[in-house]
Amino acid sequence: MEYYPQNPKPSCNYSYTNEGLDPWTIELQPSDYLMLDDGFGEDSSSQNMVSSEQVASGSSTGYSGATSRNNSIKCKNGVNKNKTEEEHRVAFRTKSDLEIMDDGYKWRKYGKKSVKNSPNPRNYYKCSSSGCNVKKRVERDREDSRYVLTSYDGVHNHESPCMAYYNNQMPLMASNAWTLQPSSLHSSSFS
DNA sequence: CGCTTTTGACCGGCGC
């Protein structure tokens, strides 16, 4: 598994370990951004809870109504995917008028489904980068359509286009920013 | 012309 340097743009960071989560919570802390249970709106009572563990681990609850792919993913050819690969799953809730948020990556829409018990359709996206299998699901909160529920599945095997841009255009700035450790982010930038 | 979006069809798991 490739590890990416810390990204000041938290939505570009799909690492789900605790240290990877910190930058998220730092910038997602403003009430507009709330981590969501992986149930993806399954239980509205948990909508305001920050449940990093469940979000991070993709625990056995898995997706709410999804067909059981909790412990292994069966591909079309019947090959089971590695569990660890499947577990890189992050979901959050964002107050936004727009459902499409620029998170630094390029996404290609590949599906749209109306979901039971929700008036709003769910949109499915794949990372446009060839060989990158990261998926993303976006839907409006059925309880409160002002919010958008976004769920990422997988880890990018490449850096984001915006990272590439900064690395090319501003190597000095990039090298300074990207090498900051989460702890130093806390002490220097956010306190 | 190449990439993205749209959209109905298809697939597999699950419950009955």
Add this chain to the structure above:
DNA sequence: GCGCCGGTCAAAAGCG
């Protein structure tokens, strides 16, 4: 076995 459901495919249309 059948129908429901969420997720994915893929052809056609759209767009820059």
